[in-house]
Amino acid sequence: MSLGSNLDLLTVTFYGTAIALILIGLYAALVKRSLIKILIGLSIVDSGINLLLVSIGYLKGGTAPIFSPAVIDKNPAMVDPVPQALVLTAIVIGFAVTAVALALVIRLYRHHKTVNIDEIKNLKW
Amino acid sequence: MDILTISIIIMAILQIGAAIYAVIQKDLLYAVIATSVISLILSIFFYVLQAPDVALTEAAIGVALTTIVFVITIRNTERHEDKRHVKIGNKIIKK
Amino acid sequence: MNQILEILGLILIIIGSIFLFLGALGIYRMPDVYNRLQAGTKATTLGGMSLIIGVGLIQPDWFWKSLILVIFIALSNPISSHALARSAYKSKIKPFFKGKEEDLDAYKEVVERNENN
């Protein structure tokens, strides 16, 4: 059994969810004043991008690109493995960047005793 | 219109709801919990899209590690986005 | 034999999903965090376990892995709900009581001990 039958609806669902996540995250990252909230926004953007990338690689009726003993002889259609590999890399890199960013937030809090971006402006933009 | 399609749509709605919640919620801890819900559903989506590798990665990184990193930051800084809440010691009071 | 296992598995799956649903419903309906934990933990643990075992029974190859999964769930779920209950009273969330003040004794004791700590 494959993914649901109604492809048009699923197109809207997956692309729509991904784009909605990207937009919501970007909104948070650009409007919110708390540094942590900004980073939460950025990680939501990352999620959206990853979902978008994986859903681009989907193939109707395809199965995971793994030739395990049960499926190797059936020679089934397989979804595109390349976006999956890219997303794998992107997720790990996203986590690394988030961790560094949060460390910076902790450092900033040590100096300024606040995480509000309006109060941290020793440097002008 | 089978039940899988419907459930995927419902999960998508839940995910977007969690994202909006994460953005508008003033309490950062709740926002972080909401991001972990987002990752949870995202992981199921990857699974549905036949990407178990990615689902595994998302489950591993999104559910536990991102949460702990954010929670540590919240512990070291402030739990509330709003300025009217101030943390003194371990208590959160309203100014 | 296979037929019996399959039917058994399907029954377990249905029961499991119903209990998962009941657990979530309990989470939704119960009045305070402790009661929610009660409903949530018990129902979802059994629900998840029976669902997974059911799948394991239908697919005999999968049985051992699903058994491990079940053991993990059976071990970790009560622990996490215990940790949550403890954190709930440590963050001083009052339990929901129907009138009887003396029931609060143990709770008060817990909270006081906690504050002296």
Added chain:
Amino acid sequence: MKESTFSAKVMHFFLSWALLFLVWLAFTSTLEIQEVLVGAATTMLVALFTLRFFDCCTFSFLAPGKLYNVIKYIIVFIIEMIKANFDVARRVISPSLPINPGIVKIRTKLKTNYAKMVLANSITLTPGTLSVDIVDDYIYIHWIDVKNTDPEQAFKDIAETFEKILLKIFE
């Protein structure tokens, strides 16, 4: 905790190795020679690494004489759990929520940490009870339908059946 001697350590190492190896076999679900060999090596490394976390009493329940009790315990536990779920179902579905919650404390005779953990987990999964905290020998329990606030009586209602078997298993 008792000091564990060297021979006890070796014993525990082999026991945990064997247990982990079983887990590995369940993971792979195959008996191919390569998998088994690699599994043996991996589980040995993990067992060596985690050796320092296991004290003397971790695996005492594996002694052959106690097997009967272990099985009995599991059966009792599963029956109680099913009861518990129907209990939950009843409470959740009925429109007026027949609950009368409260927190009681009971005293357990179990000594080792693992035994306490098993007892607390069992309590959590059985009808109407949830272990909230554990301090030394006292377990604080959130009871959805309080019948007795007295520790002794509450103990009888909640934990006695389990503890009896657990005492046989762990002590």
Added chain:
Amino acid sequence: MVGSPVQLIAIPLFAAFLIPLLGKAWKELVRITPGVVILYLLYLSVDLLNYTIEHGRVVEVIAGWTPPWGIDLVFSPFSGFLATLMLFMGLLVWIYSYRYQTFEDYDDYEPTLKYYLLLMMMITASVGVVLTGDIFNLFVFIEILGITAYGLTAYYRHRDGAEASFKYLFIGSLSSTFLLLAIMIIYSQLGTLNMADIAVKAHELKPVYKITALVLFLVAFGIEAEMFPLNGWAPDAYSQAPAPVGAAFAGIVVKAGLYTVIRLIYTLFEVGGTYEYLIVMGLITMFFAEFAAFSQTKLKRMLAYSSIGQMGLVLVAFGIGKEEGVYAALFLMFNHAIIKSLLFMSGSYLVYKSKNKYISELNGVGKMMPVTSFLFALGAFAIVGFPPFAGFWSKLAVLTAAADSGMLLIIALILSISLIEVIYYLRVVNRIYFVKRDTDLGITKPTPQAMFSMLVLGAIILIVGFYPDVITGVLHKASATLLDKGSYINDVLSLSQTIN
């Protein structure tokens, strides 16, 4: 026998994993090893550059899969020239920061280890950005570059480095988001990630994808290349990072960013109007940055804005598009790397003791630190383009290229902006030599290592100034290869030149 380009990436990675272990044996090795590695890479790179100038591109295949399938590294005279320049600057920065005093405030071992590790990897990532022939690999290298840059910007604990670093990180994250989106669009349409393959297939793209991808790429790369609306991070990062890192930003990181923009426009896509776009963006960047530099009161910020302005000039030169334009742009990049690094290196010693680094605190420092001041003045004269120095030839080349293309308005604009540049640099030099010192700040003499690298840079400025021919040959060759898109695609896809 020449080595293979992959060593330029693999060896520093190997060393990076080795350094923490070496540090356990002897702590000084943590400082020495990066330098040795970079020195070896420089040797390799020069060797390869000589080889490529004679024999054409070297395309290195990784993991045995030929280009459309696998990742490849392309060492052409153009990318090779940039890689060599980066490694050379990296070596000088390493020498400069060897036993740089401020680090010794933290005489702990850990920060030193981290500093050298990050510095080495920053150089490596820049080289990787230049060499790689695969867009996703480019993304990975840009992320490495980003992470090292964030870490190094926030290196000082007592300054606002964390704030600058956070700004940089925020913009950098957005940039990587856009980059991923663009890569995704390209992949979904063309089914390939190889640059040469994309260049071949680019005409199959529907216009909407092409434009969207191009815009996303430009936004993403423009951040690294300090293009106009996206360069808010640069002055802060330059001024808050340790002095050698500031020099490295100007000399190395920006070059990598510019390279990506150039590669995008010259090789990947051919869309009408991008050259004009480059010119316009370059001019805007230049105007904005030079006026901002004019009004700065802090030395390092002034230098940073001036650096952005120079980048604008480079963009204009690339936008002219003919071989002369590219030649001029490359010459400008070379000059900017050495001169701006010299300015950062000497300037940070001139205001070493000062907390806020105001320009006014430079008053009369010329008498107390004659050599450093002289080098700073030399750099200032060189960068505004006074005749006997290196900067003159590059500016002349830009003007000639513009004149050849008949863009007289651009000449006028460049000249007028140069006037602003002259004014604010001369103001600083004037303060150094002709204003009496009124502050009681002491001075700090440069370490011998720092002095050495500054002197080398000064010498290069003079040499190139008097004998520009030493560099022009390479530059002509490099600019010719950049413009020859057909041979790039051909070399990569047919693998005519595979070594070892």
Added chain:
Amino acid sequence: MKKVIVLILLAVVAYYLVDVFSQIKFGENRFQGENVRDFYLDKSKNDLHVSNSVTSIVVNFRGFDTLGEVTVLFLAATALGSVLYRRKAHGEAVLFNASTIVRSGAHLLFAPILLLGAYVFIHGHLSPGGGFQGGTIIATGFLLMLLAYHDYKVSHGVLTWVESLAGLTFASLGLTGLILGKTFLENFLPIGTINDLFSGGIIPIIYIAVGFKVGAELTGVLYTMLNEKEYKKS
């Protein structure tokens, strides 16, 4: 005012994204003729004998990316340490022990979690998962112990050793290919039969090294961040 600008900007972005992606068909085979996807699937099955083609892409076809990715994590750990560095002694990871139940549970689950991580990265070429996922799971196991015990310590020395040695293994496997006259990261070991544990040449070895490295790095990151405390409970 700023909100309005951002909303307009987002509307523009949304318009273009929807415009672009509504034309990319979901779930359809877009590529005709020879393309990367079919090539990778075919080579992964027939040339490399790796069952999981995502793994073969991550470790072999695009192994250079993975080397970079590992470096990103390594540098992130380094940068994070540099950013949070203090000369003073650190605080403790958690202020007090968890309750007996959680502690015993952590004890009991620790070894199986480590084993699960090891299983995931050893079987990276056969089943979903691999070095990154396995390493993450192992780090989570250590996180569990750190959460449960206030006196649980992770030795930085050991972590450095594991991390460096694993990284060196990866880089040297790549360089070995180069030395043997092949290209960087090219396979030089026998490839075995598909779906055996010993198959795929250097791919599983690289993934195991990645697993150790990621595990050590993430554990280090978590340990550093957990020990970073602003205040101490009196």
Added chain:
Amino acid sequence: MEAFKDITILVAFGFIILAMIFGFIRFIKGPTAADRTVAVDTLTTIGVGALVLLGYLYQRFIYLDVALVYGVLGFVGVLVIARYLEDAL
């Protein structure tokens, strides 16, 4: 038999989705952090169930790995928040 099986599984899936909705509502409503975390804990278990069921639908044995990892790590994620709420972190 096959049709019966499919229908059963789909009904089970429907229940799981309903459960998810209720858990999510509690997550949004929950007045305290503990309530929300309880909801997340429940959602994790429900998610594990959903993953196993989907794995069965797709007939891929290897998909169970994902459920396994998901279950284990979800537990740790919940524990993190619980420890934070205890002020132990």
